[in-house]
Each structure stands twice: as structure tokens, then as C-alpha cells.
Amino acid sequence: MSETVGYARVSSAGQSLDVQLDKLKEAGCTRVYSEKRSGQQADGRPELQACLQFLREGDTLVVCRLDRMARSVLDLAKIADLLNKKGVALRVIDQAINTGTSEGRLMFSLLGAFAQFENDIRAERQADGINKAKQKGVAFGRKRALTDDQCKRIRTLRQEEKFSIAQLAERFNVGPATIYRALQTGR
Incomplete structure (x- = not known):
């Protein structure tokens, strides 16, 4: 029997999971994994790892927003590939994505492409800023401890x-x- 499994995450202990948990309950999740930690890498989030390990073919993983599950396009691609191999659908409540449908798969792919494009542009801008600062003589890194x-x-x-x-x-x-x-x- 397939399950609808939810995953919720906030970045710091001071934030509340309540809104996400309510949405996941409303979406029909029978099991919810949640954690309060920064989302830099998926492997650094034990509850997400436990959730991904639990999921079986035919299950649906539900998250409120993509950024709650993945913080980078690479991270998102890895998770999406894992879900695809396991035969698990992904539903994103706030962004109306459901990879259980062909439209949802298309939207998910487009979102990933746009996110990658945005990431590339940000990296280019950052590199330009660093180069300009270096040309102006700005020193990067930690100040030397000794003269x-x-x-x-x-x-x-x-x-x-x-x-x-x-x-x-x-x-x-x-x-x-x-x-x-x-x-x-x-x-």
C-alpha cells in the first residue's frame, strides 16, 4: 500500500515548523519527517535521509516548498533522481508541482533549469565583483597574525x-x- 509522506524543515531552532506541519497534515500525509537545521547539503540532514530511505515505490513525498527539501540545483537533481529510481512521486504544495503527472514533471524540469540559470548568473556576478575588488587592491582572506x-x-x-x-x-x-x-x- 502506498503512503503519502511529508518532509518539513526550518533553518534554525528559533523558527517554527507548525505552518508546514499543518499543510502536510492537510495534504494527507500519514507520516512526517521534520527537522530544524540548515539545509546546505542533503547528507547533513538526518531526517531527510531517513525519509528518503523510508520511501517505497508508489509512495508520494510531499513538501511545502522545494527550498525546504533542497538548497541547490545539484542537491535537487540528486534527490529527484533518487525519487525517480524508487518510483516515488514528489508533490510541492506551495508551488503546485506534482511529478505524478506529465505536467508536473515538465514544471519540475523547468523550475530546475531556471534555478540553475539563476545560480549561474549569481556566480558570474560574484566573480565579477571579486575581480573588480581585486583590481582596486582589496585584500581577501583573514588578516595576517604577524607582520x-x-x-x-x-x-x-x-x-x-x-x-x-x-x-x-x-x-x-x-x-x-x-x-x-x-x-x-x-x-
Whole structure:
């Protein structure tokens, strides 16, 4: 016997699942998996993994919005492929998608294509912004813990006065790994 299974997710503990849970109940879900965690990767969400593992041929997975299930086009494609292989339909309540119908499959494919296009454009804009910032001399990354003069001083103290790594780290208020890197930059 096929089941209608729901999945709900919010990004943080302070948010409520109530609205999604009500919609899933109204949609006839007999079992609901839910979690409160960021949705970067599907493998980092144990309830989604349990839900996907539970689903059998003929079942329908119901979510309120696509972004509750997948946060990237790649993630969405992987999940959609898994559902397709298992013979499971996907129903998205708020976006009126049902892959159990040919129209729903078409809409799902179009949405995926548009999402990929949007992602590509965003990546291009970001790369342009980074290049412009670099041209203007903006430095990216974390600020260096030690100046060049401090690195020279560390090498001198180590070689001439035989300071230990721990003593140098304490004196310059940095970790031992930073001291090791400072000692290697002089070679």
C-alpha cells in the first residue's frame, strides 16, 4: 500500500515548523519527517535521509516548498533522481508541482533549469565583483597574525636565543602553528 509522506524543515531552532506541519497534515500525509537545521547539503540532514530511505515505490513525498527539501540545483537533481529510481512521486504544495503527472514533471524540469540559470548568473556576478575588488587592491582572506618584522624577530629569537615554540607563541600571542609558519617563511 502506498503512503503519502511529508518532509518539513526550518533553518534554525528559533523558527517554527507548525505552518508546514499543518499543510502536510492537510495534504494527507500519514507520516512526517521534520527537522530544524540548515539545509546546505542533503547528507547533513538526518531526517531527510531517513525519509528518503523510508520511501517505497508508489509512495508520494510531499513538501511545502522545494527550498525546504533542497538548497541547490545539484542537491535537487540528486534527490529527484533518487525519487525517480524508487518510483516515488514528489508533490510541492506551495508551488503546485506534482511529478505524478506529465505536467508536473515538465514544471519540475523547468523550475530546475531556471534555478540553475539563476545560480549561474549569481556566480558570474560574484566573480565579477571579486575581480573588480581585486583590481582596486582589496585584500581577501583573514588578516595576517604577524607582520614581516615580527616573523624576522621570531626567527632571530629561535636561532640565536633558542626560544621554544611555546615561548614564542606566548610572547607573540599566537598559536604554535603560526610560529611554525613564521619560521618556514624565512627559508
